[in-house]
Amino acid sequence: MNSNLWIEEKFEDFLGLKFKVEKVLFSGQSEFQSVDIVETKGHGKMLLNDGLVMVTERDEFAYHDMISHVPLFAHPSPKNVLVIGGGDGGTAREVLRHSSVDKCTMVEIDSMVVDACREFIPQTAKDLDHEKLTLIIGDGVEFVKSTDEKFDVIIVDSTDPIGPAQPLFGEEFYQDVYKCLSDDGIVVSQGESSWYAMDIQQSLLKVLNTVFPKSYLYSFSNLTYPGGLWSFTFATKKHHPTNDFSAERVEASGLTFDYYNAALHSASFALPNFVKKGLEGLIDND
Amino acid sequence: MNSNLWIEEKFEDFLGLKFKVEKVLFSGQSEFQSVDIVETKGHGKMLLNDGLVMVTERDEFAYHDMISHVPLFAHPSPKNVLVIGGGDGGTAREVLRHSSVDKCTMVEIDSMVVDACREFIPQTAKDLDHEKLTLIIGDGVEFVKSTDEKFDVIIVDSTDPIGPAQPLFGEEFYQDVYKCLSDDGIVVSQGESSWYAMDIQQSLLKVLNTVFPKSYLYSFSNLTYPGGLWSFTFATKKHHPTNDFSAERVEASGLTFDYYNAALHSASFALPNFVKKGLEGLIDND
Numbered sequence: 001m002n003s004n005l006w007i008e009e010k011f012e013d014f015l016g017l018k019f020k021v022e023k024v025l026f027s028g029q030s031e032f033q034s035v036d037i038v039e040t041k042g043h044g045k046m047l048l049n050d051g052l053v054m055v056t057e058r059d060e061f062a063y064h065d066m067i068s069h070v071p072l073f074a075h076p077s078p079k080n081v082l083v084i085g086g087g088d089g090g091t092a093r094e095v096l097r098h099s100s101v102d103k104c105t106m107v108e109i110d111s112m113v114v115d116a117c118r119e120f121i122p123q124t125a126k127d128l129d130h131e132k133l134t135l136i137i138g139d140g141v142e143f144v145k146s147t148d149e150k151f152d153v154i155i156v157d158s159t160d161p162i163g164p165a166q167p168l169f170g171e172e173f174y175q176d177v178y179k180c181l182s183d184d185g186i187v188v189s190q191g192e193s194s195w196y197a198m199d200i201q202q203s204l205l206k207v208l209n210t211v212f213p214k215s216y217l218y219s220f221s222n223l224t225y226p227g228g229l230w231s232f233t234f235a236t237k238k239h240h241p242t243n244d245f246s247a248e249r250v251e252a253s254g255l256t257f258d259y260y261n262a263a264l265h266s267a268s269f270a271l272p273n274f275v276k277k278g279l280e281g282l283i284d285n286d
Numbered sequence: 287m288n289s290n291l292w293i294e295e296k297f298e299d300f301l302g303l304k305f306k307v308e309k310v311l312f313s314g315q316s317e318f319q320s321v322d323i324v325e326t327k328g329h330g331k332m333l334l335n336d337g338l339v340m341v342t343e344r345d346e347f348a349y350h351d352m353i354s355h356v357p358l359f360a361h362p363s364p365k366n367v368l369v370i371g372g373g374d375g376g377t378a379r380e381v382l383r384h385s386s387v388d389k390c391t392m393v394e395i396d397s398m399v400v401d402a403c404r405e406f407i408p409q410t411a412k413d414l415d416h417e418k419l420t421l422i423i424g425d426g427v428e429f430v431k432s433t434d435e436k437f438d439v440i441i442v443d444s445t446d447p448i449g450p451a452q453p454l455f456g457e458e459f460y461q462d463v464y465k466c467l468s469d470d471g472i473v474v475s476q477g478e479s480s481w482y483a484m485d486i487q488q489s490l491l492k493v494l495n496t497v498f499p500k501s502y503l504y505s506f507s508n509l510t511y512p513g514g515l516w517s518f519t520f521a522t523k524k525h526h527p528t529n530d531f532s533a534e535r536v537e538a539s540g541l542t543f544d545y546y547n548a549a550l551h552s553a554s555f556a557l558p559n560f561v562k563k564g565l566e567g568l569i570d571n572d
Binding site (some may be wrong): 006008012013014015016017018019020040041042043060061063195219220221222223227228229256257258259260261263264266267268270271272273274276277286 | 292298299300301302303304305306315326327328329345347348359479505506507508509513514515542543544545546547549550552553554556557558559562563572
């Protein structure tokens with residue numbers, strides 16, 4: 001094998017992130033995108049879709065903790081949860097740790113991602129056969145249009161708004177999301193980087209604002225995405241993400257986390273001024 | 287010129303950060319290190335010491351806001367401030383915005399960094415001739431050993447603990463820092479990345495704990511450093527970084543910031559669990 005094998009993720013034409021690769025474990029081309037899993041030096045196994053880093057074993061807990069536990073603890077008693085995307089299984093894994101959750105439905109468009117992660121990244125995929133999980137290989141856009149179910153929390157764990165994920169950033173999709181959320185439902189969505197992709201954040205938040213009474217942005221630090229300061233949007237029919245949240249709820253759950261904690265839950269909604277300014281009028285963060 | 291010029295910062299043997307370069311503005315070799323300033327595409331002008339990215343015009347406000355305004359607002363009335371390192375001038379620039387500050391002394395070991403930034407990065411170096419600034423080209427280690435002055439806040443704006451900055455991570459240095467801090471003094475130091483350099487954080491915090499009654503770590507997201515989640519240590523003789531801080535103090539200052547704000551001040555001390563666990567017994571963050 002090539003002893004000097006690297007994967008490089010380019011951002012626009014001015015930034016590159018290079019990761020040392022020990023071994024290519026899987027390379028495929030699905031109907032939707034290219035799917036690669038490599039064993040890296042320094043970051044464990046890594047999933048790439050269309051050449052963009054999605055997940056690494058080293059830091060996936062940060063992303064999966066923050067996309068799931070923030071809405072699941074902001075809601076007082078989430079029972080029925082929908083995950084759209086998240087084919088690696090890490091988000092569903094974290095959702096299923098909550099004892100209040102009776103059912104988690106996961107709708108992933110690309111079976112190749114799911115199958116490859118089942119085989120090569122069990123760290124994230126290990127609960128894809130959980131008894132409370134309904135795994136649907138299909139289009140999340142179609143699912144929210146046609147389902148009669150009501151969900152307490154919907155998590156849109158999408159890739160960037162290119163390729164198959166593009167409709168997941170549109171207004172029609174979020175009107176359907178609103179429709180299938182319970183009266184006190186919350187939707188959290190992968191929200192890009194404030195450093196490099198504020199235009200996408202603005203566009204997504206404009207859509208959320210047309211549909212939801214209140215929208216917020218919260219941030220965390222992602223090790224392997226360009227920009228580091230990564231975000232999730234939080235749109236809500238009723239519950240305030242921090243005022244209606246209590247540390248006691250986290251304590252009472254008995255759950256432990258490698259990234260998330262109650263102080264960080266609230267802290268993640270405190271945004272730098274350049275983010276607040278860039279998203280002025282689009283977020284209800286105080 | 288080379289139309290495909292890139293600078294690559296390697297981290298260990300498994301990570302590379304590549305930045306597109308439009309033009310090399312300055313390249314020199316001082317007594318201490320190599321010093322390069324380049325015009326990048328996407329990040330403005332960039333200073334590198336020994337090939338490591340120190341400052342870019344695009345994101346320097348994040349680092350300089352957080353290294354300076356956190357201690358300066360945690361202290362009720364900082365009058366005499368010492369900056370060790372910080373040759374680009376950005377930290378002194380932010381310190382000098384505080385009207386309570388009567389005097390700021392900056393001790394930078396490498397005149398080449400100062401001179402090059404004066405010429406090519408006025409964005410950070412613009413206040414190096416400020417009437418309240420005493421700029422000393424010399425060894426910060428020697429300065430704190432020999433000075434009779436007492437400082438309210440000391441900011442150690444150092445590079446990584448290699449080359450000229452190595453003594454700035456040692457116990458002898460911090461004993462001298464303690465000695466020349468006022469009775470309610472605070473020292474904040476560049477504290478590396480929790481993702482990639484927790485060993486350095488542990489080592490630095492062990493030193494701080496032998497000298498100071500209380501030590502803390504606070505974090506922010508740095509765009510151009512490997513690891514993103516970057517930290518500063520906060521060691522204090524008296525003032526608690528968040529309990530003794532008030533948002534009113536920030537409001538009353540009349541200052542505006544692109545990164546820092548009162549909510550972020552407190553939020554930056556809320557650390558992910560893996561950081562709290564790795565630094566257990568070494569930090570007094572709650």
